[in-house]
Amino acid sequence: MPLKPMPELASPLMRPREAADALEGELAELIVAALNLEVPAPSIDPEARLYGEGLGLDSIDILEIALVVSKHYGAQLRADDAANTEIFRSLRHLAAYVAAHRTK
């Protein structure tokens, strides 16, 4: 899906791919902490599924992550399609959504 330009970069010297990686890493840490997951954050494959298979999150986890994302990034998660799982297709997808909608 088309991405808007990042509203701010982690550092003025970072290129967009580095900033995206940094956001993915940051999100992974927040998710592991919020859900008390067993896996170390850096080991989460950014392209692996988050919901159902892969990381195996369920709807309770998704609600918790929505809260974390709204508090930390000022972004409200919305159902982006009928299946309601596109945002959580992977960490990369989630980071892209946050980058496009963050207000903090």
Next chain:
Amino acid sequence: MLAYRDGHPIRAAQFLAAAAGLAATLPAGRHVINVCADRYRFAVGLAAAVLAGKVSLLPPSHTPQVVRHLRQFAPDVFYLTDAADCAIDLPQVRFPDTPAPVPPWRVPHLADETLIAYVFTSGSTGVPVPHPKTWGRLVACVRESARRLGLAPGTALLATVPAQHMYGFESSVLLALAAGAALVAERPFYPADIAQTLAALPRPRALISTPIHLRAILAAGLALPPADLILSATAPLDAPLAREAEAHFAAPLIEIYGSTETGQLATRRTAREQVWHPWPGVGLTLEADRIWARDGHLEAPTPLGDAIELLEDGTFRLQGRLADLVNIAGKRSSLGYLTHQLLAIEGVRDGAFFLPERSGAGGISRVAAVVVAPGLTEADLLAGLRERLDPVFLPRPLLKVERLPRNSTGKLPQEALAALLDAAGRP
């Protein structure tokens, strides 16, 4: 007005015509699993089944294992879906995108004894247990509901819970079909979507939800639209949260206590009182350490899964779940049932589900499990469990061990299980 879909009102006449049209196209099987996610389509499917003399099956989940059990319960079962990619292993009927023309319809008269549905619970062995629901009792129950909720005619019911579970079935579908409210097709999930969908509905409007969802909505930091009523059920709601919800929605919050087996049993105004007020005619008695509910709208005498303190004025206090039973974010099962599913996986030699002492993140306790399965990986085991269980019951953590710490009588003491968690480095 019977329903709202995509912001458009739908009248009863249109609903009945759609139901009659769908009824004419259903296959011969007497039993149907209605998995429609759209609440209006679920209701049309339910009504179509009734018109065609069929019975709807409402299981707690649609895992392959549950579906296999339902096929044994009713070999002629088919399923009705409104999703393009539903992969249940049964004959499928897709909800039509454009309804077929239909002969003149009329408001059907249903005899009280008409069997509308079987709602299933997990039970304690591995097999889902059917609970019949007949029309007369369902109607009596929800009409009392409408009365004590002070439900204004035509109140739009926006629910975050599925139509297929008893709470949603009664409070988001039957309240519309039998007690004058209006059902809402959408089932929003994220707080921002819930707020937006609620704001777009005409007044009077109600939010039908659960403690976990109410907590999330209130924590999201959104400007919330005013409502006329909030309902909460499936797990106990604490009074401070109830007061916060009432303040933010400027509406009374009524909490419902009930079960799949009994339907609704009691209500309370959680912001103001602790005691519960049972439905009229329902008898609650203590028999051999267990509280039984009977009469009223109940189909059969039923033991309750909670310890209850009966008070002299007929009200009661809830004291807590009975030992084996678990409630995770409003979904109920038993450790016995969950353990049974684990042991049924090929390659599992021994195993048990248990509840760790301390609660997990966000206050949601998860079930843990310990298992002896030398030839299986954790991923294999989770895949096996996913075939059989609702995802919320997947164990966290799942500990693989060489031997379960059973004592001399074969039981698993809580301290031994806690020690296993500590040894594995888990809190």
